[in-house]
Amino acid sequence: MHNLVDDFIGMNQAGRILELCEKYYDENVIMLNNGQVFAESMRESYDKQKGFVESVKEFNIELVSQKIDGNVSELIFHYQMTGSDATLNDFTGKHIQTWVNKKIVKEEYVSI
DSSP: OHHHHHHHHHHHHTTOHHHHHHHHEEEEEEEEETTEEEESSHHHHHHHHHHHHHHEEEEEEEEEEEEEETTEEEEEEEEEEEETTSOEEEEEEEEEEEEETTEEEEEEEEEO
8 A cells, every 4th residue: 555655646746647547546536625526536537637737837746744544545745836827826735545456436635
């Protein structure tokens, strides 16, 4: 499990969000964003993130903390992403992920 989470972190930090989506999210993943349903499948999540990811010119993503307990990982990242229009998105978020059979079946994202 640690190697999966480490790979997930590396892909996220490299800005390979869409690849990460296809590699690690279960086809029927449930994704929450601050308590609201964001996506109910890998494809829905991919499609919703595609436009945003394509608009980012530069990714600067720092891992703040990492905790793994059983099949649940809790990752906190500080994001600084510059869009193609030079707009800076600067935020910190916690990802709480439930893993089953090397895939994320549930992810809860919370803004900090």
